[in-house]
Amino acid sequence: MKLISIILTILLCLCAIIGDYIVFKSKYSESQVFRAFSDSSVHAIIGLISAILFFTYDVGLTIQARFYNAAFCTILSSLIDIDHFIAARSFKLKDATNLKQRGIFHCTTFWLIFTLLLLIYTHITKRTNIYTLTYMAVIAYSTHLIRDANRRGLWLYPFGHTYPINKYIYLILICVLPKLFAYSYVYCKPTFKNVMYDSLV
Numbered sequence: 001m002k003l004i005s006i007i008l009t010i011l012l013c014l015c016a017i018i019g020d021y022i023v024f025k026s027k028y029s030e031s032q033v034f035r036a037f038s039d040s041s042v043h044a045i046i047g048l049i050s051a052i053l054f055f056t057y058d059v060g061l062t063i064q065a066r067f068y069n070a071a072f073c074t075i076l077s078s079l080i081d082i083d084h085f086i087a088a089r090s091f092k093l094k095d096a097t098n099l100k101q102r103g104i105f106h107c108t109t110f111w112l113i114f115t116l117l118l119l120i121y122t123h124i125t126k127r128t129n130i131y132t133l134t135y136m137a138v139i140a141y142s143t144h145l146i147r148d149a150n151r152r153g154l155w156l157y158p159f160g161h162t163y164p165i166n167k168y169i170y171l172i173l174i175c176v177l178p179k180l181f182a183y184s185y186v187y188c189k190p191t192f193k194n195v196m197y198d199s200l201v
């Protein structure tokens, strides 16, 4: 394992631990506004570090492509929480944070079907950029849902919710998944033909 991967894995673990502390146990945690923004920021930072960690493995992309994909992963990791507002049908933070029902983007089944469809599409069209974006989405939603599952469990529609995931299991998963996804990316990659186009994305 490269030194940079080890450093990033430790950083990822520390961000999850310190981030959770700041969001839920600091003196500002009483504030809904603070919790909402800090929680979203922690999701984004974990998504970013996970994407960088993914790209430390030899996945064969240009620096530019890695940068754009990591940015996409960071934004999506945080944007998943937008479904609180969609489910509440309101832009008020108070409505969004007092929901009993979780939004569609917090449904693990939704993301698994979404991933499957994208992978089928990628294997048919053989487009590298969609293949990479699929993995970025996988990193974004898996880190987000696993982190949330530490408090609320995973929502596996139509079977309901699992029990909350143990803190240590959540931290181990967050740290090892980027590497597993990188291996999967390399070994399951179809043979692509449009190299010129993909190098731009």
Ligand SMILES: [Zn+2]
Pocket (backbone or CB within 6 Å): 080, 081, 106, 144, 148
């Ligand atoms: Zn969430």
